[in-house]
Amino acid sequence: EIVLTQSPGTLSLSPGERATLSCRASQSVSSSYLAWYQQKPGQAPRLLIYGASSRATGIPDRFSGSGSGTDFTLTISRLEPEDFAVYYCQQYGSSPRGGVTFGPGTKVDIK
Amino acid sequence: QVQLVQSGAEVKKPGASVKVSCKASGYTFTSYGISWVRQAPGQGLEWMGWISAYNGNTNYAQKLQGRVTMTTDTSTSTAYMELRSLRSDDTAVYYCARRSFYGDYGDYWGQGTLVTVSS
Numbered sequence: 001e002i003v004l005t006q007s008p009g010t011l012s013l014s015p016g017e018r019a020t021l022s023c024r025a026s027q028s029v030s031s032s033y034l035a036w037y038q039q040k041p042g043q044a045p046r047l048l049i050y051g052a053s054s055r056a057t058g059i060p061d062r063f064s065g066s067g068s069g070t071d072f073t074l075t076i077s078r079l080e081p082e083d084f085a086v087y088y089c090q091q092y093g094s095s096p097r098g099g100v101t102f103g104p105g106t107k108v109d110i111k
Numbered sequence: 112q113v114q115l116v117q118s119g120a121e122v123k124k125p126g127a128s129v130k131v132s133c134k135a136s137g138y139t140f141t142s143y144g145i146s147w148v149r150q151a152p153g154q155g156l157e158w159m160g161w162i163s164a165y166n167g168n169t170n171y172a173q174k175l176q177g178r179v180t181m182t183t184d185t186s187t188s189t190a191y192m193e194l195r196s197l198r199s200d201d202t203a204v205y206y207c208a209r210r211s212f213y214g215d216y217g218d219y220w221g222q223g224t225l226v227t228v229s230s
Contacts, residue, residue: 035216037156044206044220045148045156056218088156092215100158100172100215 002027002091004103012111019076021106023089028069035090036065036074038083039105045088049074076108084110113137115207115221122227123197130193131224133207140188141165144210146217147181147192149203157203161210162190197228 003026013019023034032052037045047056049065052072062077076083089103118132133145146161160171162181169181180193190207205224208217 033214035214044223045208045217046220047216047218050211050214050216050218090156090158090216102156102158104155 001099002029002101004089004091004101006087006089006103006106008106009104010107010109012109013079014111015079015081017079019074019079019083019108021074021076021087021108023067023072023074023103025070025072025091029072029091030093032068033092034065034067034072035092036063037088037090038085039088040085048087079108084108113209113219115209115219117205117207117221117224120225120227122229125198125228125230127197127228128193128195129197129226130191131205131207131226133190133192133221135188135190135209138209140183141185143212145181145183145190146208146210146215147179148206148208148217150206150223151200151203154203158215159192159205161215164190194226197226199228202226202228 005024007022034052036049038048039045048059048063053065064075066073086105086107088105092100114136116134121129123129141164144161144163147159149157162169164183178195182191207221209219211218
């Protein structure tokens with residue numbers, strides 16, 4: 001099973017600042033099968049990025065994903081008030097029977 | 112628009128079973144799979160498995176093998192997740208998500224169903 005580690009655990013920033021979130025895998029994630037989600041309290045996760053760098057439908061371009069192999073990054077170029085939330089990375093198998101795991105999450109809160 | 116609407120909260124005793132439903136609309140149900148993910152109180156996300164709405168094939172997380180069954184009813188565009196032999200650590204919000212055509216990630220999510228296991 002691929003274990004994902006996210007850092008930092010909490011990121012305290014002000015609106016307008018740039019946020020850089022890291023997701024590291026215990027082994028290489030095949031074909032960059034890496035997704036990012038945003039979750040606000042009491043809400044379901046919302047898909048932001050899939051395939052490591054492709055934005056999901058309706059996601060603003062201030063969100064971008066990058067990386068390959070074992071190191072991936074989610075960048076929010078300028079934080080809006082609605083961006084303060086918990087962010088999870090997820091790796092998904094390259095075949096229908098591949099394993100799926102989530103990282104423990106990074107909380108982005110207001111400084 | 113794509114919508115997934117889940118059944119309401121449940122309270123169960125240890126050892127019992129629970130069956131959560133997820134009704135899909137706004138897309139061709141049999142063209143996608145449905146994944147199930149759970150989240151214990153204050154914790155992160157845990158993938159439980161998925162089912163193809165096209166042919167009913169399933170892939171369950173190893174730790175839940177033998178206790179979980181996922182099914183679909185294509186006549187009503189509804190997916191179901193049944194978890195048996197419930198324990199207190201099964202207390203969680205259970206989410207269904209449409210499994211993307213391109214891989215095992217959820218592109219649209221249900222609102223979640225809280226299942227509480229308590230004696």
